[in-house]
Amino acid sequence: MPKWKLVTEFSFDSAHYIKDYDGPCGRMHGHTYKVRIEVQASKLSASQYCPHPVMVADFRTLRWAKQDVTKGGLDHCVLNEVMPPEYETTAEMIAQYIYDETKKRLTSDVKLKVAVSETPNSWAEYEDD
Numbered sequence: 380m381p382k383w384k385l386v387t388e389f390s391f392d393s394a395h396y397i398k399d400y401d402g403p404c405g406r407m408h409g410h411t412y413k414v415r416i417e418v419q420a421s422k423l424s425a426s427q428y429c430p431h432p433v434m435v436a437d438f439r440t441l442r443w444a445k446q447d448v449t450k451g452g453l454d455h456c457v458l459n460e461v462m463p464p465e466y467e468t469t470a471e472m473i474a475q476y477i478y479d480e481t482k483k484r485l486t487s488d489v490k491l492k493v494a495v496s497e498t499p500n501s502w503a504e505y506e507d508d
């Protein structure tokens with residue numbers, strides 16, 4: 380069976396604090412978050428921007444979180460104020476949030492994986508099989 384895999388990486392700058400964290404991460408501070416999104420599918424589809432079945436998913440769609448918060452993304456915001464309260468602002472749950480929001484924008488056959496990094500040496504990855 381044919382299979383396509385797309386990978387896109389982007390960053391955004393935002394502030395956050397981890398609620399009830401005993402240490403500096405409990406105070407408001409900022410990161411340049413790095414995000415890596417991988418999608419896989421065995422067929423191509425039309426998209427929001429292109430009516431022909433020529434893409435797994437449009438890179439523009441996958442990169443929604445890179446946009447300024449006033450345009451629906453996560454750039455230049457306080458994540459605790461923008462993400463729904465059921466998500467804590469750990470790298471784990473930011474990855475989960477980006478996964479959940481990205482999944483809504485994709486066709487159901489597309490397999491998705493999201494990784495988030497707050498600092499150069501640490502990554503959290505989320506997928507849901």
Ligand SMILES: Nc1nc2c(c(=O)[nH]1)N=C([C@H](O)[C@H](O)COP(=O)(O)OP(=O)(O)OP(=O)(O)O)CN2
Nearest residue numbers: 397403404408410468469470471497498499501503
């Ligand atoms: N599993 C997780 N652990 C931590 C998270 C997280 O999201 N998931 N987040 C934090 C803090 O947000 C913090 O900003 C990161 O702190 P830290 O790892 O200490 O980063 P530093 O670059 O300051 O690390 P140094 O080792 O001091 O250079 C903490 N943990």
Ligand SMILES: [Zn+2]
Nearest residue numbers: 404408410497
């Ligand atoms: Zn932090």
